Amino acid sequence: MVIHFSKMQGLGNDFMVIDQITQYVRLTPELVRSWSDRHFGIGFDQLLVVEAPKKPDIDFCYRIFNADGSEVNQCGNGARCFARYVVEKQLTAKRKITVETNSGVMYLTIEKDGQVTVNMGTPGLNPDRIPLLADAQSTQYNIAVANDVLTVGAASMGNPHCVLLVEDIDSAPLETLGPMLESHDAFPERVNVGFMQVISRSHVRLRVYERGAGETMACGSGACAAMVIGKLWNMLDSQVRVELPGGELDIQWKGGDNPVWMTGPAETVYQGTIRI
Ligand SMILES: N[C@@H](CCC[C@H](N)C(=O)O)C(=O)O
Numbered sequence: 361m362v363i364h365f366s367k368m369q370g371l372g373n374d375f376m377v378i379d380q381i382t383q384y385v386r387l388t389p390e391l392v393r394s395w396s397d398r399h400f401g402i403g404f405d406q407l408l409v410v411e412a413p414k415k416p417d418i419d420f421c422y423r424i425f426n427a428d429g430s431e432v433n434q435c436g437n438g439a440r441c442f443a444r445y446v447v448e449k450q451l452t453a454k455r456k457i458t459v460e461t462n463s464g465v466m467y468l469t470i471e472k473d474g475q476v477t478v479n480m481g482t483p484g485l486n487p488d489r490i491p492l493l494a495d496a497q498s499t500q501y502n503i504a505v506a507n508d509v510l511t512v513g514a515a516s517m518g519n520p521h522c523v524l525l526v527e528d529i530d531s532a533p534l535e536t537l538g539p540m541l542e543s544h545d546a547f548p549e550r551v552n553v554g555f556m557q558v559i560s561r562s563h564v565r566l567r568v569y570e571r572g573a574g575e576t577m578a579c580g581s582g583a584c585a586a587m588v589i590g591k592l593w594n595m596l597d598s599q600v601r602v603e604l605p606g607g608e609l610d611i612q613w614k615g616g617d618n619p620v621w622m623t624g625p626a627e628t629v630y631q632g633t634i635r636i
Pocket residue numbers: 373405406426432433434435436437438519520552570571572573576578579580581582
């Protein structure tokens with residue numbers, strides 16, 4: 361059987377995208393891992409799957425798998441690629457697209473310049489929603505890691521994130537702390553780990569060690585979570601430029617129950633087929 365796919369990227373966070381409307385493949389963690397392998401497979405951080413809507417008022421269902429084969433509920437850079445994919449593949453002619461993920465509904469808008477704006481929804485700050493094992497909601501949590509206690513912020517953007525403030529992201533101990541925090545007992549569903557350097561109230565630098573994928577060139581939901589946490593720490597304004605190794609995102613959040621808005625690029629790298 362031959363599967364048609366697109367290879368896409370948003371700020372270097374790269375994806376294999378498949379359409380499960382006009383073709384069908386039974387996805388298993390083993391198959392996803394074999395495709396994600398950068399030496400023996402196609403190579404990607406996440407697999408994005410386009411499915412037919414299950415409800416009225418929804419255009420598509422959007423499923424996400426990490427490189428390690430785990431299925432997750434959110435991918436911000438992926439959402440921008442998803443919007444470009446369904447239009448390029450002529451699955452819709454709409455420029456405003458409503459998609460349903462396992463964690464809720466997302467609204468994607470393709471701008472005139474080709475960038476995509478995503479309504480990422482309201483951040484979840486309650487520990488149960490993140491999920492994080494903590495007695496009460498707080499803007500800062502102390503986590504014991506390797507004979508040290510780290511102070512982190514935590515939020516759900518549909519997926520779990522924790523964020524550490526660092527002086528310089530280039531020298532941040534991402535390779536050691538990233539995996540330790542990713543699978544720390546305090547985060548029962550594991551966590552994406554952001555290292556944020558605040559440059560000014562409207563500009564941060566960020567590196568993210570992603571759950572199930574390791575360090576990526578950019579993490580859209582991680583950029584949103586970092587902005588939310590930086591604003592809760594009163595270090596950031598409502599509109600912030602988040603600079604990641606792969607490029608920049610514009611993130612807006614007015615606080616409270618307002619949604620987080622993310623704008624950035626998305627691009628098809630090539631289209632291909634693979635036999636399974
Ligand atoms: N790269 C993504 C996030 C992908 C999922 C994440 N690794 C998780 O496990 O939650 C983004 O751009 O948001």
